[in-house]
Structure formats: C-alpha cells, structure tokens
Amino acid sequence: MPIHLKNISKSYHTAKALNNISIEIEDGKTTVLIGPSGSGKSTLIRIITGLIPADEGEIVINGEKLNESDLILLRQKMGYVIQEGGLFPHLKAHNNVSLMAKYLGWTKNKIEKRITELCGLTKFPADGLGKYPAELSGGQKQRVSLMRALMLDPQILLLDEPLGSLDPLIRYELQNDLKEIFRNLKKTVVMVTHDLSEAAFFSDKIVLMKDGAIIQSGLITELVKSPADNFVVSFIKAQRSFIEPERINE
Amino acid sequence: MSKLIYFLVFVCSFAYLNTAKEKDTVHVVKVGSKKFTEGVILGEIIYRLAGNSYKNVQHLKELGGTRILWSALINGEIDIYPEYTGTIKEEIFAGKIRTEEELRDNLRDFGIEMSEPLGFNNTYALGMKKNRAQEFDIQKISDLHKHRELKLGLSNEFMDRRDGWPGLQQTYNLSQENVTGMDHDLAYRGLENGSIDVIDIYSTDAEIKYYNIKVLEDDLNYFPEYKAVILYRSGLRKNLPNVVSSILRLEGNVPESSMVSMNAKAKIDLIPEGAVAAAFIEKFGFKTEFIRDSFLKRLLYYTKEHIYLVLVSLVPAVLFSIPVGILAYRKKKISNFILGLTGIIQTIPSLALLVFMIPLLGIGSWPAIAALFLYSLLPIVRNTYSGLQNIPLHIKESAEVLGLSWFYKLWLIELPLALPSILAGIKTSAVINVGTATLGALIGAGGYGQPILTGIRLDNIPLILEGAVPAAILALAVQWFFDLLEKFIIPRGLRT
Numbered sequence: 001m002p003i004h005l006k007n008i009s010k011s012y013h014t015a016k017a018l019n020n021i022s023i024e025i026e027d028g029k030t031t032v033l034i035g036p037s038g039s040g041k042s043t044l045i046r047i048i049t050g051l052i053p054a055d056e057g058e059i060v061i062n063g064e065k066l067n068e069s070d071l072i073l074l075r076q077k078m079g080y081v082i083q084e085g086g087l088f089p090h091l092k093a094h095n096n097v098s099l100m101a102k103y104l105g106w107t108k109n110k111i112e113k114r115i116t117e118l119c120g121l122t123k124f125p126a127d128g129l130g131k132y133p134a135e136l137s138g139g140q141k142q143r144v145s146l147m148r149a150l151m152l153d154p155q156i157l158l159l160d161e162p163l164g165s166l167d168p169l170i171r172y173e174l175q176n177d178l179k180e181i182f183r184n185l186k187k188t189v190v191m192v193t194h195d196l197s198e199a200a201f202f203s204d205k206i207v208l209m210k211d212g213a214i215i216q217s218g219l220i221t222e223l224v225k226s227p228a229d230n231f232v233v234s235f236i237k238a239q240r241s242f243i244e245p246e247r248i249n250e
Numbered sequence: 251m252s253k254l255i256y257f258l259v260f261v262c263s264f265a266y267l268n269t270a271k272e273k274d275t276v277h278v279v280k281v282g283s284k285k286f287t288e289g290v291i292l293g294e295i296i297y298r299l300a301g302n303s304y305k306n307v308q309h310l311k312e313l314g315g316t317r318i319l320w321s322a323l324i325n326g327e328i329d330i331y332p333e334y335t336g337t338i339k340e341e342i343f344a345g346k347i348r349t350e351e352e353l354r355d356n357l358r359d360f361g362i363e364m365s366e367p368l369g370f371n372n373t374y375a376l377g378m379k380k381n382r383a384q385e386f387d388i389q390k391i392s393d394l395h396k397h398r399e400l401k402l403g404l405s406n407e408f409m410d411r412r413d414g415w416p417g418l419q420q421t422y423n424l425s426q427e428n429v430t431g432m433d434h435d436l437a438y439r440g441l442e443n444g445s446i447d448v449i450d451i452y453s454t455d456a457e458i459k460y461y462n463i464k465v466l467e468d469d470l471n472y473f474p475e476y477k478a479v480i481l482y483r484s485g486l487r488k489n490l491p492n493v494v495s496s497i498l499r500l501e502g503n504v505p506e507s508s509m510v511s512m513n514a515k516a517k518i519d520l521i522p523e524g525a526v527a528a529a530f531i532e533k534f535g536f537k538t539e540f541i542r543d544s545f546l547k548r549l550l551y552y553t554k555e556h557i558y559l560v561l562v563s564l565v566p567a568v569l570f571s572i573p574v575g576i577l578a579y580r581k582k583k584i585s586n587f588i589l590g591l592t593g594i595i596q597t598i599p600s601l602a603l604l605v606f607m608i609p610l611l612g613i614g615s616w617p618a619i620a621a622l623f624l625y626s627l628l629p630i631v632r633n634t635y636s637g638l639q640n641i642p643l644h645i646k647e648s649a650e651v652l653g654l655s656w657f658y659k660l661w662l663i664e665l666p667l668a669l670p671s672i673l674a675g676i677k678t679s680a681v682i683n684v685g686t687a688t689l690g691a692l693i694g695a696g697g698y699g700q701p702i703l704t705g706i707r708l709d710n711i712p713l714i715l716e717g718a719v720p721a722a723i724l725a726l727a728v729q730w731f732f733d734l735l736e737k738f739i740i741p742r743g744l745r746t
Contacts, residue, residue, distance in 0.1 A: 049651050075653030086648030090666045090741040099662065100652050132743030 001062040001077070001155040001188050002027040003048060008057035010043055010212075017043045019212040021057070030182050030189040032199040035209035036235075041192045044209075045160050048190065049080055061156075076100065079149025079187075083161040085141040087133040087148070094129040097147045104152070118147040121184075123177055139170040146178075150185075157182075159191040163198070175201060196239040208232060278306040279486070279493055282319050282328035285312040285692070286434060287516050287523070287707055288372065288454060288509065292332035294527035296480060296497050298538045300330070303492035310694045312703050313613055315407045316341050318605070318693060324360050327612045329483050330497065334372060334476035338364075340413035361484045365498055367477035370454060370506035374408065374473045376418075376466045377451040379441055383464040390467035391422050394448065398425050403446035405434035413474060414450070421472045435707045454506060456514035478504065499534055520710055548701070549720060555615075556697035556724065559687040563619045564680055567626035572672060574627075575634025576660065589635065592628040600625070600686050604693050618690030625686055626679035633675025637668030670740050677732035684725040688717065698724070 003025040010018040018040045025031045033041040047054050050071045059066040061074065080086075087096050097118065101111050119126050124143040133141055142162060149157060162178070163171045179202060182189050193199050199206050200220040207217040216228035227233045279300055283293025290311050297309040310328060313319055320342055322328045338357070339347050347353050357364050376391055383389075386397050394400060408414040409431040418424065432440065437449040438457045451458060451465065458465060480497060487494045512530060515521045528540040543551070574592075578585035598606075603624065607617030641664060649663045665672075691699025698717040705714030737745075 046647075051647050051650060072653050072655065075651055078651065078653075080648065080651040082644055082648065084642075084644045086644050088645065088649070088663055088667070089743045090663075090669075091743065100654070103654060103658060103662075132741075134743055 004060040006058050008047060008054045010055050017212050021214060023207060025188060025190055027188050028186040029204040030202050031205045032203035033192045033207050033209060034199045039209040040212040041209050042160055045158055045190055045192050049158060076152055077154045077156060079154040079157045081145045081149050081159045081162045083164040085145040087141055087145055089133050093131055093144045096144060097151055101151055118150055121181060122146050138166050139174055142174060155188060157187045157189045161192055278308050279304055280328040281309045282313050282322055282331035283311050284319060285314050288513055289332060290523045291512050291516055291526055294523045295531055296330055298527055298531055299496045300493045302536050303496045304490055313694045314692050318608060318613060321608060322613045323481060325612055329486050331481055332478060333481045334478055336413060336474040336476035340474060341411055345412055363482050363484050365480040366501040367479055368500050368504040369502045370504055370509045371475050371477050372452050372454040373476045375451050375453050376448055377463040378448050380462050380464045382447055390469040392469050394424055395422060400426055400447040401428040402426050402448045403430050403432050403437045403440045404450050405437060406431045408450045418472055421470055435709060454509045454513055456510060456517045460518050517708060520708060552698050552700060553720060556687055559615060559618055559622060559690055559695055559697050560683045563622035564626055564683055567623050567679060568630060568676055571627050571630035572634050575631045578635045579638040589632060592631045595624050596628040600689050604689060608693060613694040615695040617693055618695035622683050622687060626683055629678040630675040633671045637671025638664055641667045670744055673736055680728045681725050684721060684728055688721050
C-alpha cells in the first residue's frame with residue numbers, strides 16, 4: 001500500500017512542527033525518516049497513524065483519503081511499534097499478540113498457527129509467550145511488540161525508533177532480524193530513527209528532515225555524494241565512525 | 251475486570267436477599283423515643299405496655315430530637331412516642347397555641363392524638379454547681395445578667411429552640427459571650443470538671459442531685475410547662491384499640507418522684523432502661539420480663555446491621571461511580587463538573603446529610619444508606635478518573651492504533667490498567683463508610699453507633715467501647731479484605 005502525504009502542516013500552539021510536507025512512500029519499500037530532535041519526524045509518523053490530526057494537507061493511503069470514520073478499519077491494516085514497546089502490562093505476551101485477532105473473531109487454531117509463525121519470524125522463544133511484559137528483556141519486548149504489529153498481517157508497518165532503547169549488541173542482532181523480515185514480507189515500512197547508520201542499513205529511501213521540512217530525500221548514496229546543502233553535509237559528518245583515520249593510526 | 255463484576259453481582263444478590271427477608275406483612279406497632287434517658291425509659295414503658303396486648307411491637311430508641319420524631323410520627327414511620335406539652339406548643343407549633351384544647355385540635359389535623367398528662371412536669375431550667383453559684387451569689391436566672399464572664403454550655407437542641415436560648419437571652423437580657431452548644435449528657439461532665447459554669451437541665455434529671463446542682467429559679471416565668479404526654483397516630487385507636495387503652499393507663503400515673511428515681515436508676519446506677527421500665531409497670535399488674543441479650547448476641551446483631559448499612563450503600567455506589575468516572579475521563583468538558591460535584595457532596599457534614607435525608611426517606615436504615623451512598627461516590631469516581639488518566643501515553647497510543655472500538659479499548663485495556671486505582675478508591679470508600687455508618691444510629695439505622703450513642707448518653711465507657719472497638723476492627727477487616735481481593739483481581743503484570 002503506497003502512502004501519499006500531500007502538503008501536510010502541523011503546529012503545536014504557535015510552534016510549527018511540520019511545514020508543508022509532501023512525500024510519496026512507495027509500496028513494499030522501506031522509507032526511513034531521519035533528522036535531529038524536533039525535526040518533525042515523529043510527528044509525521046503519528047499523523048500517518050491518525051493519533052494526531054494534521055492541520056492542513058491530506059493523507060492518501062492506497063488511493064483513498066484518510067478520514068476519521070474509517071480510521072479504525074485502516075488501523076487494522078497497520079502495524080505500529082514504538083521505542084518503549086507499548087506492550088500492555090496487564091496481559092501476557094501471548095495475549096498482547098493475539099488481542100486483535102481475538103477481537104476480530106479468529107479461531108483458536110488460526111491464532112495459534114499465526115503465533116507460531118511469528119515466533120519463528122521474530123526469533124522469539126515460544127516459552128516466553130506466557131510471560132508478562134515486565135518479565136521480558138528489552139529486546140524480547142520489542143520482538144513481542146513486532147509480533148503484535150504483524151499479527152493481522154498488515155500492509156503497512158510503522159516503526160517509531162523501535163530500537164532506540166536497546167543496548168548495542170541486542171540492537172545489532174535485532175537490526176539484522178528486522179531487515180530480514182522487511183525483505184521477506186515486502187511490507188510498506190516507515191521507520192523513524194535519529195541514527196544515520198541505522199537509516200542507511202534499512203532504507204530504500206531516506207527522508208532527511210529539519211525544523212519541520214524535508215531537506216533532502218533519496219538513496220543514502222545520493223545524500224552522501226550530492227548533498228543538497230551544508231546541513232546534509234554536517235548531518236552525515238556528525239555520524240562519527242570510530243574508525244576515523246587519525247585514531248587507527250594511533 | 252470481569253472478576254470484579256462477578257464479585258459485585260455476588261454482593262448485590264446477598265444484600266438483596268437480606269432486604270427481602272426483612273419485609274413483613276403484619277403491621278408492627280413502632281414506638282419511638284428521643285435520644286435522652288427519660289425519653290428512652292418512657293419509650294420502654296410504652297413498648298412494654300403495648301406489648302402486653304399486641305405481639306408485634308418494636309421500640310426504635312434514641313432517634314435524635316423532636317424534629318426527627320415528629321416527622322417520623324406524621325409520616326407513619328413510628329406510631330407512638332412520648333413528648334412534652336411545652337415542646338409541642340413551642341417547637342412543633344411555633345408558639346401559636348395557648349390552650350390544651352387548641353393543641354389537641356391542631357394535632358388532630360395531622361392525624362395525631364395526645365394522651366392526658368402522665369403526671370409530671372419536666373421543664374427546662376438552668377443549673378450551676380452549688381459551690382459555684384454561691385461563689386457568684388446566684389439564685390435565679392436574672393442574677394446571671396451581672397456575670398458576663400460565665401461560660402454557658404447548652405444542649406444543641408436548646409441552642410436553637412424557640413423556647414430555648416434565643417428567647418431566654420432576650421427575656422433575661424443575658425449578654426454572656428461564651429456560649430457553646432454540646433451534647434446534653436456531656437454538659438454535666440463539663441460542669442463537673444469546671445470547663446463550663448451554667449448548663450440547661452431538665453427538671454427531672456437524676457444528675458441534679460448526683461452532681462449537687464443548684465437549679466436557678468425562672469423568676470420571669472420564661473419556660474412553659476412541659477407536661478409529659480403520649481402522642482400516637484389516630485389510626486391506632488381505630489385499628490388496635492387494645493394497644494391504645496393499654497398505654498393510656500400511664501395517664502396521671504407517673505408522678506415526678508417516680509420519674510426522677512427511674513432516671514437515677516438508669517443514669518447513675520446504670521440499670522438498663524428496659525429493666526427500669528419493667529419494674530415500674532409491675533404496679534399496673536403487668537408482668538413483663540426484661541432479658542438483656544448476651545454480649546455476643548448484641549455484638550452479632552449490631553455487626554449484622556452495620557455490615558448491612560455498609561454493603562447496601564457501597565455496592566450501588568461502586569456500580570454508579572465507575573461509569574461516572576469513565577464519563578469524566580472521556581468527556582473532558584464535563585470532567586471538572588463531575589469531580590467538583592462529588593467533591594461538594596463530600597464536604598457536607600455527615601450529620602447534616604443524614605438529617606437532610608429524613609424528609610425524603612424517613613427514618614431508619616434507608617436515609618443512612620442514601621447518605622453513605624453519596625459519601626462513597628467521590629473516592630471511587632476520582633480514582634476511576636485518575637486511574638484512567640494516568641495510564642502512560644505510549645500505552646494509550648498503542649491501544650489506540652490497534653484499531654479497537656472505544657468500548658473494547660476501554661474494556662480490554664484501559665479499565666484493567668486503571669483497576670488498581672479503582673480498587674483503592676473502593677477500599678477508601680468502604681473504610682470511610684464503616685466509620686460514618688456509626689452516625690446512622692442517630693436516625694434509627696442501628697449498627698455499632700447504637701451502643702456508642704447509648705454509652706455517651708449514660709456516660710458508660712464500656713458501652714461506648716462495645717460499639718467503637720468492633721467498628722475499628724471492622725474497618726481494619728475491610729482494609730484487609732481489600733488487600734486480599736487485590737491479590738485475586740489485579741493481574742500479576744500490574745503488581746509491583
């Protein structure tokens with residue numbers, strides 16, 4: 001499902017969070033929104049979910065304009081994963097994942113089959129399904145959160161800093177697993193991150209934002225080779241590699 | 251969440267069964283009495299005399315003051331109660347009536363009959379400790395005029411009765427500034443320990459002799475006569491003439507000396523009023539036995555009444571408050587209004603709220619239950635609201651994005667997450683209810699308040715403890731019960 005954002009603007013009180021943004025998010029591709037804090041990337045992804053309304057502009061998903069009345073149905077075609085996981089603490093992992101399927105009246109067999117499938121896909125150990133979120137590690141929580149997002153096999157996957165709070169080793173592992181999932185499932189993925197190397201790793205297309213506007217979008221190589229302005233140059237430069245020449249020579 | 255609902259349904263059906271049992275088709279003759287010893291003794295005597303010719307007689311003791319008993323009588327919630335002519339003239343008919351004939355006619359308009367006087371006059375008077383009176387050289391009420399520094403402790407009813415303090419102050423031109431309203435039974439103790447100098451007394455009070463009190467002469471004849479009479483509903487004469495003729499034997503047969511000595515037996519010697527009454531009516535050739543229930547039986551009875559009050563008020567409060575709390579959470583425009591309103595209800599003094607309920611619901615357990623219901627609202631409404639409000643934003647948004655309808659989002663996610671807070675609110679309400687319910691005895695609701703009330707009246711500490719200690723234990727038990735309930739109802743994932 002392609003998503004077209006047309007001339008989206010959003011203000012909080014007097015501060016402009018998004019200023020006339022237009023993006024085409026391609027079907028089956030991974031689009032990464034990146035930028036410094038306050039650039040509007042999270043606001044944008046939350047506008048796509050309908051959590052906050054845009055002041056101006058329109059969102060067209062699969063050729064249809066997003067409106068309040070069919071938001072509930074549309075959301076069942078979206079999976080959403082956030083940094084904190086957003087798991088419901090009163091429900092065991094299994095119930096967190098199966099909640100919507102039960103609500104929609106899936107049979108028990110169908111639910112169990114799907115969960116087994118998802119455990120394999122997300123490499124989540126089946127014996128963890130009986131645990132409450134508080135009993136899971138950070139990485140496991142994100143895997144469960146991903147399972148919940150994928151349960152109904154949605155067309156669109158929205159991820160807001162999904163790996164932001166994980167420690168580096170687990171983060172590395174999950175990055176690999178996630179990329180494999182995206183490649184296999186061919187979903188339309190929109191991911192928000194502030195880490196350029198993560199963006200480079202996942203993205204088919206990068207959208208670099210600053211102060212509520214898009215500075216440049218395209219492939220990572222395009223951003224590196226032909227930066228649109230000095231901000232792009234310094235943003236790329238700011239992603240310091242530890243293998244900087246002077247340190248290796250020490 | 252569903253566990254909580256099962257639990258409430260269980261409690262509801264239990265409470266319903268309990269009420270269903272209490273319904274009775276046979277007419278019960280109800281004798282009422284005011285919250286002071288002489289009233290209770292007379293009530294006991296009437297109750298025993300009536301009981302001699304009719305099986306279903308009940309005595310509702312210590313029902314507060316004149317207003318409560320009078321409205322209960324004209325509403326048919328009680329059939330009989332002892333009263334005083336002065337009180338009827340001044341307090342009920344606001345001083346517009348002169349003769350006894352006029353009085354009878356006016357009472358008949360309300361469907362009430364008045365007996366002939368029982369034989370003694372229990373007038374209001376002012377009293378001081380004899381030594382204190384000597385010290386100031388006070389013999390009569392007019393002498394008080396010269397001593398502005400004297401501290402007056404007047405019974406609450408006397409403070410604002412037509413024939414009480416306001417008129418007295420005017421008639422004698424009294425200018426004391428230190429005038430406090432208090433419970434009549436506590437006033438004697440205040441007098442004894444010197445914290446007050448002058449109190450209002452009833453002329454038949456046994457304490458006059460016991461505490462060595464000088465009765466100040468009413469030299470300007472301010473106080474009217476307070477001849478004891480029996481008021482009863484006219485219908486009683488028609489339907490149960492035997493009962494009426496039985497109780498009317500008291501007419502002219504209770505001389506002042508007998509009344510003072512009965513008061514002394516009850517208040518000073520701490521003989522139960524029932525026993526005092528039983529001994530008195532033997533002279534009419536009636537034998538009635540006075541059996542005092544064992545401590546355990548009394549305790550059981552009061553406990554049952556008390557728990558009934560708490561349960562029957564709390565359960566509807568829970569069922570009402572949770573939806574109201576949800577409404578306050580969902581409709582931001584009216585949430586301040588809802589929380590403000592329940593907050594205001596909470597600030598009404600409990601005694602006042604109880605008395606407000608009487609014109610609407612009469613006396614007995616219902617007005618008390620209604621008042622307790624209202625008091626239970628705030629903690630539950632507020633905790634439901636704040637429990638929902640305080641769910642972390644990322645959890646709320648995750649729920650929102652799933653694509654559940656608002657109802658299922660509330661039912662499956664928000665309410666379970668707010669459950670610990672809601673349960674804490676119910677616990678607060680329950681514990682407050684156990685305490686407040688003790689006041690219900692003032693309007694005839696029974697419960698642990700009954701022995702407390704009697705104990706205060708008789709200055710009998712063990713009797714006060716008989717109500718106060720179980721009430722405290724019950725409050726702790728309720729607390730403990732809810733702590734236990736939390737373990738069953740709150741999911742493991744939410745327990746910290």
